[in-house]
Amino acid sequence: MNIGILTHHNINNYGAFMQTWSLQEKLRELFPDDEIYVIDYIVKKHNVINTAGFFRIYPDKETPKSWLRKALQPIVFHDARNQYMAKSKKVYSAEDINALGLDCIVIGSDEVWNYLDPKSFLPVKYSAGLTAPRIVAYAPSTGKADGIENVPKEVYDAMKGFTALSARDVGAQNLCKTTLGVTPQLVCDPTFLTPAPTVKNERIRYYTKNKYILFYYCNGIPQSWKEKIIKDAVAKGYDVLGAGEYDKLYTRVSIRITPFEWAELFKHAEYVYTGTFHGVVFSILSRKNFKVYASIKARIKKIGALLNQFGIGDRTLTEENLLDRGEDIDYDKVYEYIEQLRKSSSDYLERAVKGEIIKGVPDDTKQG
Numbered sequence: 001m002n003i004g005i006l007t008h009h010n011i012n013n014y015g016a017f018m019q020t021w022s023l024q025e026k027l028r029e030l031f032p033d034d035e036i037y038v039i040d041y042i043v044k045k046h047n048v049i050n051t052a053g054f055f056r057i058y059p060d061k062e063t064p065k066s067w068l069r070k071a072l073q074p075i076v077f078h079d080a081r082n083q084y085m086a087k088s089k090k091v092y093s094a095e096d097i098n099a100l101g102l103d104c105i106v107i108g109s110d111e112v113w114n115y116l117d118p119k120s121f122l123p124v125k126y127s128a129g130l131t132a133p134r135i136v137a138y139a140p141s142t143g144k145a146d147g148i149e150n151v152p153k154e155v156y157d158a159m160k161g162f163t164a165l166s167a168r169d170v171g172a173q174n175l176c177k178t179t180l181g182v183t184p185q186l187v188c189d190p191t192f193l194t195p196a197p198t199v200k201n202e203r204i205r206y207y208t209k210n211k212y213i214l215f216y217y218c219n220g221i222p223q224s225w226k227e228k229i230i231k232d233a234v235a236k237g238y239d240v241l242g243a244g245e246y247d248k249l250y251t252r253v254s255i256r257i258t259p260f261e262w263a264e265l266f267k268h269a270e271y272v273y274t275g276t277f278h279g280v281v282f283s284i285l286s287r288k289n290f291k292v293y294a295s296i297k298a299r300i301k302k303i304g305a306l307l308n309q310f311g312i313g314d315r316t317l318t319e320e321n322l323l324d325r326g327e328d329i330d331y332d333k334v335y336e337y338i339e340q341l342r343k344s345s346s347d348y349l350e351r352a353v354k355g356e357i358i359k360g361v362p363d364d365t366k367q368g
Contacts, residue, residue, distance in 0.1 A: 001034040003027055003353060004102040004132075006125065008110050009038050011050050012077040014244060015191075015278025017110045017259040021084055023190035027106070029119050030350050038228065039097060039105070040087040046120045046279050066246040069255040073244070080259055084254065094129030104134040107162075109190050111298065113172055114143030123154045127161030135161050136352040139168035139187050139345075144298035147174030155179060164352030165360050167343075169305045176360060184360035187345035190194040191281055192338060196263035204264050207254055212239035214269035215250070218317070220295030223335070225322055229273070232323050237272060243279070271325060273317065277302040284310065284338075287331045291317040310334055 005027070009020040020038060027036045051074050057296055081087065091097050097105070105127075111117065112125045127135045145151075147170075156179045165184035167173040176184050213233045218226070230240050230249045239251045243265050246255050254265065266272060266282040272290035274280060280303050283290040292307075292315045307315060312329055352358050359360045 001031065001103045002037070002101060003031065003034055003104045004037045004039040004097070004100060005176040006039045006041060006097070006105055006107045007112060008046075008120065009081065009085065009087075010040070010042065010047055012054065012074045013050070014259050014262045015276065015281075016110060017077060017080060018196065018263065018278065019190045021259070022192075022194040022196075023106065023109065024085060026346065026349065027353070029194075030346070031353065036086060037088045037102075038085045038088045039100070039102075040116070041097065041124075042090055042092055043120060043122065044330060049119050061247045061249075063248065065244075066253055066255055069253070070246065074257050075219065076256055076258055094124045097124070098129075098131045102132045104136060105130060105132045106136045106138050106349075106353065107140065108137055108145055108166075109139035109141065109342045111141045113147075113175055114138040114145050114298065115155060116150065117143060121152075123152075123158045126155050126158035128158035130156060132162060134163050134355050136164040136183070136349075136351065137162050137166055137167060137172075138349055138352075139189055140172050141168045141302060142175055143170030144301055145171055145175075147171040147176075148178055150173065151178055151313040152212075152293075160298075162359075164348070164356065164358040166348055166352075166358075169302060171301070171305075177363060180227065180359070182360035182362050184358075185344070185348060186341075187348055188338070188341045189278075189281055189287065191278065192342055193346060193349075196282075197260055198262050198267075199264040201261075203257070204261055207241060207252060207265060208268040210239045210240050211237065211270050212268075213273070214241050214243055214250075214265055214276040215245065215247070215269045216243040216272065216276060217245060218273050218275040218293040221275070221317070222319075225293075225317070225319060228322055241265060241269075257298035273288075275299060277306065280306060280315075284312075284331075289325055289329055291315050291321075291325070293317040304316075310337060 007020050008016050115121050159179040166187040167184050241252050241254045242250050244257050244262050266286040272283045272288050275294040
């Protein structure tokens with residue numbers, strides 16, 4: 001059997017890489033005798049906008065050396081994809097994907113169903129035009145879209161092509177209710193299914209030789225807040241690192257690192273400050289206490305849903321709790337739920353790829 005993964009694999013983003021690689025590896029584990037491919041579907045507009053971000057200059061935060069390292073980061077992602085992903089030939093349309101002759105296409109995870117994102121919205125991500133015998137949705141997210149309002153007309157018909165449905169968040173469940181009148185089961189992000197490999201190279205030994213706190217994209221955080229947090233950490237003897245990002249306030253430059261090195265930095269951190277979904281995920285995977293400062297609507301929504309689902313509660317960073325790390329997370333309790341979710345998610349994925357029709361629970365929602 002030939003199995004293809006259709007997702008946002010080609011985005012220069014640590015979370016995008018890790019969720020794609022994790023899903024690929026889980027499918028390899030479940031189907032060791034079959035061929036697993038990441039469908040190298042190219043959305044030029046999405047790729048150009050994403051890559052352009054690495055060339056923005058922030059003089060108040062960056063040095064010329066750190067900016068150059070950041071500008072070269074897309075090369076690191078490119079090399080990692082070539083080394084660790086089994087990609088198909090490049091494709092640009094549903095017709096090209098059909099020509100690959102796949103027996104099953106797994107669509108997901110991440111924001112593949114965010115129909116409000118003009119740079120990445122395409123009906124093929126909702127199965128439009130695909131002719132594979134089995135089309136499986138694994139942990140898609142709608143991002144900032146609620147799955148109820150402003151659903152494009154072409155999505156209604158496209159959603160009928162799935163032979164199996166699941167969701168990573170309530171928004172994706174709502175989309176299935178709105179378009180098909182069914183509620184699919186919640187499954188975990190692929191990064192919970194496959195652990196990141198341990199990295200023990202010279203670079204990681206250098207970054208982790210002292211105790212440190214870790215920042216990962218707290219976009220929009222007031223500078224005075226960040227200065228206060230870092231001043232307190234340094235006074236207590238901690239280094240301050242960014243997970244693949246840099247600020248002149250940090251004590252070490254940790255840019256141009258591989259996705260697996262990025263994941264390793266979470267494992268050794270004393271505490272994490274993040275504003276992204278996968279920053280929270282890898283804090284949880286590493287059993288770390290963390291605070292969240294998110295300023296982008298889609299991220300706020302995704303992170304809030306995840307923390308609520310896992311029973312962790314609010315971890316929002318505010319001016320009042322800047323130096324208060326809050327109660328320790330009861331990870332023994334959290335992992336009781338995670339292990340159940342892993343099992344049910346893996347079971348769904350195996351049954352769906354084998355061909356079982358899994359559409360979810362019918363409800364009274366008006367179908368399109």
